[in-house]
Amino acid sequence: MDVLIEFISNHLQMIYIVILMIFVGVEVIGNVPAVLHTPLMSGANAIHGVVIIGAILVMLGTSPDNILALSLGFVAVLLGTLNVVGGFVVTDRMLEMFKKKK
Amino acid sequence: MDVLIEFISNHLQMIYIVILMIFVGVEVIGNVPAVLHTPLMSGANAIHGVVIIGAILVMLGTSPDNILALSLGFVAVLLGTLNVVGGFVVTDRMLEMFKKKK
Amino acid sequence: MEYIFSLEFIYLIASVTYILGLKMLGHPETARKGNLIAAFGMTLAIFGTIFLYQGKVEPLIYSLIGAAIVIGTIIGWGVAKKVDMTKMPELVSLFNGMGGASAAIIGLIEFNHYVGDQLSIATIIAGLIIGSISFSGSMIALAKLNGTLKKPIRFPSYNIVNNIILIAILAFGVYITMSGSDSQMYLYLIFFAALAYGVLFVMPIGGADMPVVISLLNSFTGLAAAFAGFLYGNMVMLTGGILVGSAGTILTFAMCDAMNRPLASVIFGAFGEGTAGSEASQKSPQGGSIKKTTPSDAAILMNYANKVIIVPGYGLAVAQAQHVIHELELLLEKKGVEVKYAIHPVAGRMPGHMNVLLAETNVDYDKLVEMEDINSEFKNTDAVLVVGANDVVNPAAHNDPGSPIYGMPILDVEKAKSIIINKRSMNPGYAGIENELFFNQKTSMLFGDAKD
């Protein structure tokens, strides 16, 4: 119990941020037309590609002789990039159908 | 400059919270029908009555012999209460017109 | 340790209730509940603060606080309950002022506790200034609303002067912060300066625009609260304050374009009194001035009416809006509103013009009521929608022997609780918002009595 309490009071602001973020997330999606579901999903998908930053941090942190970590990290960054780049590009392509007519 | 920088990096999370809060605020209002403007305003008005907490803290903080502070604080709390209570009650009354018909 | 956590926790909850509350306030159905939720959160926060305060406190102080709260509650409640509907805006303005004052006072008190700590001082000063402005401003707004202050005072280059003062205040504030001075004198100086500015700020603005002003001041107070919150690192004040600050601002703009005028023109009183639009749900008739309103607005008004009478006229034919009106009718009936059409014998340009139109959309014949029969019904009608009719609802026929239509029997729409007049439509077919789409198309309305 105390652990929890301690945790909360230590990371109070973090918690605020998390909660607010959730609100924002919910609000932002609001009621989107169904046609946009896929693009939206794909967009969000691209965004959670931020993990790549984690991956980068890991690599930046690891000593060059820790092969395992390095190679794993390498893969992580690679995958992350895939997620980010691919994600955004795909989304963009999907959205082409929404180009406004003149 | 440094002051600013320092300030920012010290209160980073606060800043996040502020920004997110702003987002939430904006999102939440979204596009409200004009009839709701007054009630909404009045509701918001009641909410910013939170200052009362500040007032209370002041009083709790001041030593009982600091008459000025006390009296001022007293007024502050009083006014704050007015704001809060009055605000919510008024809002509620305004909203009576929205009672759903059977 | 324990109680800190729980206090923080309470604050957390409170902040959430504010957000939820505000959100729900945005929808007619949930508005009321929303208000209560926020109120609940507030109560929680207040008592939390008092009872979970760490460190020793004199009972005297407790009792003082208690007293203040009790008195405040009684007064606030009483006033809020008693005052009659048309005075609501005054009240809001009043309470808003209270909040501002309270914030200002905090500033006054806390100032010398924090001398030296620039950041805090800056915060305090900011809170003080904003709080004071919003206080004095609200008071003026109040005075204007209940008519104590009639005409907007405005002298050449008024705005310039105003802005200069404002800048002076800010500069002074910065100076105090930087200098680290602890002079009470300075403090009160800036305090009064701010008060003065508040007055000057609101003075020149037309009474009809007050709601906008109030909303603006409202978000000011929000900011003030936020600053205080920042000062104490008190989350609930911070969040609550910011929330109101941002929401309030948006709201202000929303209001402005509800009466379609730019905020600037409101503040710098670009328009004169006469044409000044006035805020929607405020029913008190503004002498002779015209109230604009929005479709969604009028829609809600009708949705919550029990009985609506539609008065079609030649304009309906010109706009070919019969289908639209019919759909509106169906819509309202779904919502349980009783809808009738008042057919004036000479509405339109040929005998039976309206019948032809409405028959086209298969409006139920029983819904079409002749003038003689319907005139008695207006008085217990909540809303009348006059679509492109004019002469047939023109009181001049009764009152003005000079007028060409004098002596012609008319529909006594004035008797109804509220009247919506729809005149010349902009480009019909333009898609609007929400379920008012079609209704909206032809609707830019004038609130109040028929006359063009």
Add this chain to the structure above:
Amino acid sequence: MEYIFSLEFIYLIASVTYILGLKMLGHPETARKGNLIAAFGMTLAIFGTIFLYQGKVEPLIYSLIGAAIVIGTIIGWGVAKKVDMTKMPELVSLFNGMGGASAAIIGLIEFNHYVGDQLSIATIIAGLIIGSISFSGSMIALAKLNGTLKKPIRFPSYNIVNNIILIAILAFGVYITMSGSDSQMYLYLIFFAALAYGVLFVMPIGGADMPVVISLLNSFTGLAAAFAGFLYGNMVMLTGGILVGSAGTILTFAMCDAMNRPLASVIFGAFGEGTAGSEASQKSPQGGSIKKTTPSDAAILMNYANKVIIVPGYGLAVAQAQHVIHELELLLEKKGVEVKYAIHPVAGRMPGHMNVLLAETNVDYDKLVEMEDINSEFKNTDAVLVVGANDVVNPAAHNDPGSPIYGMPILDVEKAKSIIINKRSMNPGYAGIENELFFNQKTSMLFGDAKD
């Protein structure tokens, strides 16, 4: 000091771009820009992280990172550009998996750096589990979408088993955290367990439901990212992750009721393949299965069409929806869409039935086109809206010598790019959303070829 701040600052900006981006993605007009904004923020964050990193870093590592990013970009871009539209969902699923994997790997690496620090370990484990699940899950989803995996595998009390495994994993996770053990073995054990669960989780779900599943996994990955962010106290990851987490969840539900089925029934495969609804903007025809769609959806589809043909039938008369349809027509034309009516000679129940109906709403005679003339036009029509017509668009007249209408000429709607069939209306008049209100009234649509 300097650069930290600026990095933090960059992160701040990034987080904001995500929010904005996501918001804009919610509106057809802005969607595209939104996507770009988010992408921009992301780039910013990535390079910021690399170049503003404090403390010494081997060039080797830099180059490695660089390489990884370059390769990733090339592959990702290439694939995304090449793959054809119908395969989009697969791609999304794939990329989502990548993200999950990446998160999982981070967990694997960081584990032993934090042994002892319970909180961090807990975070790591959580990230690891979720990441792995979403990785393996996505892969299965992918396989199902491109048909590698056909039929849903499901054996008695499948769900029970699944849940047990899940619980086991969680319990084990908690144990590792508490025990403070540093055993790599445990780590990998839980890793693989999670992978396995991911597989089992998706296996039994019908291919048509995949989009929902992907969206779900998507929000999982979001969470994983958030955990990683928490681990490093890295704001941008935290915010981004949470954002996706919450948004994704909402989205998942939205999708579910777009195909009106509860999430549960999707996950526990309550429905069989056949009737399984399928996600809206995905065009690939599902063998024989029916696609439901929502009004707002169909609306947008038509708004962005260049040419829409409306096929009225007897149902239109029964529903008396002619006015509604007419308004829709006007609406679309305002949006610059070309609208025509295809009148089948025997639509309705009497000769000229449709003419009577549409004349009532003053539909322009030139817009009514006879079957012979319009049939050629369908192929270059983006959307056909069939309202309460059936036989007259029933291909059986061509294909099925058995059918009573065999030999009757019909409207070849199949040729059009997309078809919306509107059948029996629920209670007309119920107010829907946005400009689709009226349209919506009579609309619960079946996507795909005509047949009832």
Add this chain to the structure above:
Amino acid sequence: MKIGILKEIEKSEKRVSISPKIAKLLIEKGFEVIVEEGAGDSSKFKNTDYEEVGATIEKRGAVYKDSNILVKINPFDEDGLKLIDENHILICQLFHKSHPEIVKEIAAKGATIFSMDALPRISRAQDMDVLSSQSNLAGYKAVIKGAYEMTKIFPLMMTAAGTITPSRVLIYGVGVAGLQAIATAKRLGAIVEATDIRMETKEQAESLGAKFITVEGIGEASDNGYAKAASEEYARKQKEAVNNSLFQADLVITTAMVPGRKSPVLITEEQVKHMKNGAVIIDLAAAQGGNCALSKMNKTVIKNGVKIIGTTISPESVSTNASDLYAKNMFNFINYLTENNEFKWNLEDQITDETLIVKDGVIRKT
């Protein structure tokens, strides 16, 4: 006072000036109502219907003898005039400008007469405006008659047996009659075009879904709702503008009238030659000479495949409704002129002044 309701003697006339419903109202107001035998028959009002509401049925002579106020629709005829004297107050559509001789006769008898058609076209007079109420019905019936005479149907129909193109209807004169004609033709699904000398009618016609044919250089002002006579030059321009539509038209309805004048000729024999085989022209202005050169009052002329039917603005065939409306107008009129059943003779009042043609043998208007 006693009000006498006379039977209309014109053979084509099917209306009656007061319907039982209104007779009832009059009686309630304290008037006595005497109805000539069979007056209501062809409007489907039986004598008994009148008796039920308290009116008395009399032979024609008796009606003249017993009543102070004599009500009719059409001008009084020779034999009628013989029976009137200085005590009689007559009310009917006299069209005094066109019938000076009758006016003289009445004056000679020292009687008094109000003419309904002289009513000013002002808003507050609308409920007594027989021209509006009658020509309105005439507009409706003209279309029905047209539809009946045509060998085509009005609406567009896309059927298994091919598509029937909608009929094209052209309407001259967008007055009350014209507007109602537009409305009715439109309802039946025809493509309707209309033209008028008064520009303000453009919007009105369009508000009923008709296409308005503007005669460029159109500039004839209207005085209080009525049209002035058209200039030569206008007439020419008009023909040019309209011809195109005229030659495609399946049904043409003309309502163009200029009060107290011969109505303008809008369709010449030459134009008729170019019209569609099978087309129909209904000329509501035939009584005043007709808008079509070939039209003859109450006759159907067929000229190379075109049927030209001459009739009037008075909707005799829808007699039931027409009588009801006319009667209501009369009621409002009498009501307006009298105070507890006595005439006010308020000659300052515009309505009284303009409608009172002869007072006690003195001719006030010519």
Add this chain to the structure above:
Amino acid sequence: MKIGILKEIEKSEKRVSISPKIAKLLIEKGFEVIVEEGAGDSSKFKNTDYEEVGATIEKRGAVYKDSNILVKINPFDEDGLKLIDENHILICQLFHKSHPEIVKEIAAKGATIFSMDALPRISRAQDMDVLSSQSNLAGYKAVIKGAYEMTKIFPLMMTAAGTITPSRVLIYGVGVAGLQAIATAKRLGAIVEATDIRMETKEQAESLGAKFITVEGIGEASDNGYAKAASEEYARKQKEAVNNSLFQADLVITTAMVPGRKSPVLITEEQVKHMKNGAVIIDLAAAQGGNCALSKMNKTVIKNGVKIIGTTISPESVSTNASDLYAKNMFNFINYLTENNEFKWNLEDQITDETLIVKDGVIRKT
């Protein structure tokens, strides 16, 4: 092959079996078309119109002599039958059930005849279905005729001269004709009620805005679109159910028919007595005896104030359109039966089988 188009000789008949437009199509398909002099006149088609599209105009005798296929609308009459021989293929509405003697005659001549009215009511035959195409127009015209005969107007009108209540129209038989009648009456603003023995027509009537009068215990099934004869008991129930509306009705249109049978009597003399003074009954079933006991074919009977007009489902008066549609039906029919201008005689085919009454002198259907 040569197609001969004969002039209809019945005096009331204004239609022609092939219009110039269709003649053109036939000629394009390679047929020769011979038109009897003046055949199209009363449908407003001039001989020249036919010649323009490449048809030849002949005297009646010549038409019979030169052509292989003889097309008509009404059954062949005595003199006509004299002129036919075994090479002739005749196409018309024979109503063979009602005209056995004509069938015999034709058989005797060894000729061949298709009867259009025998066409099966199946979807793919709809474009040859003359009953549908014609009764559709009849439904429209019936309303126009009614509106023309009535002394009231259809729509509701609230005017300065009082309110005119809408007319009430009652329609018996919601077939093709009935539906079109509903639509037309509704368009004109009347309050429309309808009744039919086939329950499925309820929704159809309502889809056009009419109120359907359900005869409780209604249960007569329909076979392939046609109604079966109604039971005694049903007839009674129907009258009870309808009376209320019947006695308020201003216009009644009856279209109730049972193929090859005398049409049911739906309105008795007794009922007519209770109807409104001035009401009008249009009986489209008069040819088969009529739905109203009093109606006489092609006559207008007036019985205590009620006008009863007996006519048929064939819309002779809208001849232009009617001919167009009939012609189109014929074209589709001939088209369907022939392959590059030769008959296929595919007797397995339902349409051929059911319409082919006599083949080369052999009677196939009675």
